[in-house]
Amino acid sequence: VEGKGNGIKTVIVNMVDVAKALNRPPTYPTKFFGCELGAQTQFDVKNDRYIVNGSHEANKLQDMLDGFIKKFVLCPECENPETDLHVNPKKQTIGNSCKACGYRGMLDTNHKLCTFILKNPPGE
Numbered sequence: 750v751e752g753k754g755n756g757i758k759t760v761i762v763n764m765v766d767v768a769k770a771l772n773r774p775p776t777y778p779t780k781f782f783g784c785e786l787g788a789q790t791q792f793d794v795k796n797d798r799y800i801v802n803g804s805h806e807a808n809k810l811q812d813m814l815d816g817f818i819k820k821f822v823l824c825p826e827c828e829n830p831e832t833d834l835h836v837n838p839k840k841q842t843i844g845n846s847c848k849a850c851g852y853r854g855m856l857d858t859n860h861k862l863c864t865f866i867l868k869n870p871p872g873e
Contacts, residue, residue: 750804757804758791764799767814771822771830774871775799777862781817782810784861820860826852836870843867 751758761767761779768775776792779799783790791800801810822830824847834856835844843856843866856863 757802759801759803759805759810761799761801761810765797771818772833773822774869776869777821777866778814778817780865781821781862782813784865785813785816817862821856821862824850824852825854826850834866834871836866838867838870841867 751760761782764775764779768778771778776799779790779792779801782788782801782805786801786803786805789802791802792798793800818830821834822832824830824832824845827847827850829847829849831848833846833848835846837844841858843858843863844853845856846853858867
């Protein structure tokens with residue numbers, strides 16, 4: 750947590766490592782936290798700084814990370830985390846494929862994060 754008063758921010762220091770372990774860009778879980786908390790997020794990719802405005806406790810963010818993993822990482826069939834996202838901005842769809850069981854399907858795009866994912870596909 751940095752700053753005081755209205756300028757207080759929570760810097761997620763291990764976001765790059767977490768994202769690497771989940772095989773997702775670090776901006777996705779950070780933005781997910783922002784959507785869930787109703788807070789603005791900032792990304793300083795060059796310096797590996799991922800920030801959520803406001804003061805947030807680590808255990809609260811951990812619970813939210815579990816929610817992100819359930820929605821955007823785990824396979825809906827076998828619950829294995831070895832999945833890849835397939836984003837099609839033209840069709841406005843986000844697909845999911847599992848390396849473990851071979852599942853291929855579409856994610857529910859109702860979550861606010863999906864708009865961000867469609868505008869910022871993985872690998873860009």
